[in-house]
Amino acid sequence: MTINYAALQTTAKTLITDNGQSVTFKKKARGSYNPQAGFASETSSTFTAQVVLLGSPKTEVAGELVKGRLLDASAHSDTEIEIGDTCTINSENWRVQEVDKIQPSTTIVYYEIKLQN
Numbered sequence: 001m002t003i004n005y006a007a008l009q010t011t012a013k014t015l016i017t018d019n020g021q022s023v024t025f026k027k028k029a030r031g032s033y034n035p036q037a038g039f040a041s042e043t044s045s046t047f048t049a050q051v052v053l054l055g056s057p058k059t060e061v062a063g064e065l066v067k068g069r070l071l072d073a074s075a076h077s078d079t080e081i082e083i084g085d086t087c088t089i090n091s092e093n094w095r096v097q098e099v100d101k102i103q104p105s106t107t108i109v110y111y112e113i114k115l116q117n
Contacts, residue, residue, distance in 0.1 A: 005107040012102075012110040013050070016076045020052035025077075025087045025096075049077035049111075051089070057117075070097070071115040081111050092117055 024046050031041035057069035071094065075081060085096045094115035102109045 003104070005105050005109065009107050009109045013076045016052050016074055016110060017050045020050050020074075021089075022048055023051045023075075023087050023089055024048050025079075025081065025085045027079075027082065027085050047077060047079035049075045049079070049081060051075045051087075051113075053089070068116050071117075073113050073115060075111045075113055077111065080108075081113055087115070089115075 025048070026044055026046050028042055028044045031043055033040045052074045054072040054074060057071045059069050071089075080101075081096060081099050083096050083099055087094050087096075094117045096113055097116045098114035100112040102112060
């Protein structure tokens with residue numbers, strides 16, 4: 001039995017798009033080191049992903065208080081979501097703390113992400 005992962009990806013994208021919101025993420029990258037200036041340059045780029053928020057922000061995980069609040073979400077993006085990317089959702093700034101690619105083969109079906117503010 002062959003599984004059509006591209007069809008799964010299309011279904012996930014449709015569900016996330018229909019039930020979520022469009023979110024702009026910002027990705028920072030360190031440039032080359034400039035010895036005369038004494039530091040490395042930094043560049044940033046943006047990309048858009050479709051995001052479904054899963055529940056309310058949490059301040060406690062497994063009985064332990066966490067700094068800030070944590071928010072679980074599912075996302076679809078053509079650009080890879082990475083730890084350290086930032087976004088604004090409902091006028092609040094969030095940073096990607098964890099990323100799980102749901103990728104049973106070479107096709108990324110969707111991302112499960114944990115955001116912290």
